Amino acid sequence: MAEPAAQAVDEMVDGRGQLRPHWRDLMGAFSMLGEGALAERGRRLDRGFADDGVTSVMPGEAPLRWRCDPVPLLIQAAEFATVEAGLVQRATLLSRVLDDIYGAQDLLASGALPPAMVFANPQYLRLGAAGLQGPKLHLYAADLIRGADGQWRVKADRTGRAGGIAYAQENRRQLARVLPEALRSTGVRPLEPFFDQWQDALRPLAPTGVGNPTVALLTRGTQHRHWFEHMHLARLLSCALVEGGDLTVRNGALFLKTLRGLQRIDLLLRQIDGRLIDPLELDGNSVIGVPGLLDAARAGNVRIVNHPGSAVLEAKELAALLPALCQRLLGRALLLGNAAPADVPSLAPCLTDGRLDARPVVWRVFLMFDGTAWRVLPGGLARIRDDDAEDAPLPGLAKDVWVMHDEQSDIIGPLAVPAPRLALRRTSGALPSRVADNLFWLGRYVERLDSGARLGRAALTRLGRASRPREFEELQTLARILADARLIDAEAVASASLTIGLHATMHAGGAVGGLFANIAGLTEKVRDRLTGDMYASFTQTLRAAQEAAKSPTADGLGNGLLAISRFCTAVAGLASENMVRGGGFMFLDLGRRIERARAVVREVGFVLDLPARRIDSGLMLALELCDSAITYRNRYLNVLQPAPVLDLVLADQGNPRGLAFQLVAMRDLLEDLGSEAGVRELLAGSAAGLLAEVDLVVNQVLNAPDQAQEAALLPSRLRAMGSELDGLSNRITRRYFAVLPATQTVGLGLSQVQGAA
Helix, strand or coil: CCCCCCCCCECCECCCCCECHHHHHHHHHHHHHCCCHHHHHHHHHHHHHHHCCCCCCCCCCCCCCCCEEEEEEEECHHHHHHHHHHHHHHHHHHHHHHHHHCCCCHHHHHCCCCHHHHHCCCCCCCCCCCCCCCCCCCEEEEEEEECCCCCEEEEEEECCCCCCHHHHHHHHHHHHHHCHHHHHHHCECCCHHHHHHHHHHHHHHCCCCCCCCCEEEECCCCCCCCHHHHHHHHHHCCCEEECHHHEEEECCEEEEEECCEEEECCEEEECCCHHHCCCCCCCCCCCCCCCCHHHHHHCCCCEEECCCCHHHHHCHHHHHHHHHHHHHHHCCCCCCCECCCCCCCCEEEEEECCEEEEEEEEEEEEEEECCCCEEECCCCEEEECCHHHCCCCCCCCEEEEEEECCCCCCCCCCCCCCCCCCCCCCCCCCCEHHHHHHHHHHHHHHHHHHHHHHHHHHHHHHHCCCCCHHHHHHHHHHHHHHHHCCCCCHHHHCHHHHHHHHHHHHCCCCHHHHHHHHHHHHHHHCHHHCCHHHHHHHHHHHHHHHHHCCCCCHHHHHHHHHHHHHHHHHHHHHHHHHCCCCHHHHHHHHHHHHHHHHHHHHHHHHHCCCCHHHHHHHHHHHHHHCCCHHHHHHHHCCCCCHHHHHHHHHHCCCCCCCHHHHHHHHHHHHHHCCCCHHHHHHHHHHHHHHHHHHHHHHHHHHHCCCHHHHHHCCHHHHHHHHHHHHHHHHHHHHHHHCCCCCCCEECCCHHHHHHHC
16 A cells, blocks of 8 residues: 655644744735735836846846745744754765865775765766865755655755855845835844855965965856856955956966956856866866866965865765764764655745745755854745756745744854955956956947937938938938948938838847847946946846837837937946946946047048038038037037038047047056056057047148138048057957966066066
8 A cells, every 4th residue: 555645844834724933924014015015026026136137138038047936935043053053064074075085085995985976976076196275165055845744854965066045145135125024024134144254264265375365256157047146146255257268377376367467366166067177187178167277276376166076975876875974974963864755845835926825845055164164044045846947056936035033142243354454456457358358349339339329310300301402411421321330231321211221220130239239248248347236227228228229110219219329328427437447447438439439530531521512511410420519509600611610529629529539538548557568658659649640630621721622531531540440449459358478467476477477
């Protein structure tokens, strides 16, 4: 006769159908919200994740399978203390086992740990006789389920990456914003002290003798599904976020490639598969690792946590041996048992279609070793189990875990850990070359988008008015500029097709649609360099512009172009007012200045490419495109002449839409970048040379007997200036974004510099 199936425990309701005591305050807070309010808070929670880019950057993209339920999982203080003690013991045990596997291997020699279980495991890495220094297990997580007897048991050990901890913190932040009254009424232990302790714990993990270590978190990059978690975790721990291509090994040490050279990395938090970290020794096909990294680690010049082979402990067969290994290594029984295949997870309340529904839940608890003891995050990440995502590292539906305060204990924050005195720094040299490249092109694409919107609005205005010869001529000029900038097809130059061309360019397959995608991708790549408010403003205004641009009507097209201009203005304003004048701002602004200067010379060149007798039409269009018509009227009233117009749009250093303003900004930025003097003078000198050329051009027009004829000769000279700007951009790319020479280092003494060479 078959045994009866185990009954799942209900987390919220006891066997008599009554609310469990620790749920009463929360459900009371929910009832005070009013009918339908909890569902509305759930929708606000979803919007919060979307606005902050947790689920997707742009509308229409495939979002992550992520949603946080507004109803948390509640854990009493006493039961958390039991789980905490059991997991601290388990982490200690697993750490001892890992030390033995990659050390003396006594457990293997005695048969306590079957050799086939280890050596046949694909997660076991053969790293040679010399081991890696430092703790092998630093971050650990366990997936728990509550059995029918009400006890929590371990379903799986997570010793490789232990992913999800940053999502746990983000869930708490978003839920505290949406349901502050519920959080206050329930008495929940905060998560912040754990992350403070974690920051302090990183310093002692560095190689011996390093006073203020440089810590970096190694990620696969923005295209990987864990990117948000890695970015957010790096921000929580105040460490650098790096990809394999950002790093290089020189003279047995690990370095980050920055604008000013190579900066030493002392501690690497591994957030990629351990088999991929060093293509020289492990997976030769890996393109995300760092060649020579394991050599640097064996030499003791960099510490890697967790150990690259720590995922060997995740083998399900090992869990069955833990009770015996605990007695052998720790001299006591295993406090927290293993879940059996027949165990049924407990049921937790979830908001489904506006009502509470009971769903099976798995609780992931995170631990960190601070050098002396294991610390447990008082909360964690609960996953609503889906049959098709049993072991998915990112749950489709998550819950925040609220651990109740113990009313008998005092709340004690983290102790202050003394650190060596820091030297003051006001340089931009620590910016990785990849990040500088991304910021540079973000600036260029934003400015290119802004230029296209201005041209489109000018064309749309003329298309909507009665056609006059002058306006038709201006319309043709605008169409040629748009086609030259590859914003519309050449076939759309005819005014009858221009509206169709403008609509086409705004959609996903068009040029403006492509700029939307490029800007969204680059914004995500530099997200760790933007504050939360800046990132939200960037993405929300970008989404609004993209949505507005989809309208099929003429009015909708105009609104879309206006929304684009607002987005570009928001980027410029936020960068100006919120970014420290360091490397990040410099390269974002440098990209904008080069692109705007390129647009000015292109547009002015086209509007002047008219017969001298019709030059007035081109001059008026030049003032409009450079947003300078009001300034010109204030200076010269209604008298239109080539020299004053060209002075305002080309040579006036006080006109932010003029060419000279961009050249002065480029010269100053390049002088401030802090590279070697010869290179700095060469790059800044190019901008200064163009500035002198502009003054010469305007003076020649001013002093010419016939200014209109002289102005009509300028398009070829302006095209030459455009080519020089392209050349300057290429020289900046070669100098700052290419692989850096080995002799350049940051923060090293002379002997170390010579050694690194």
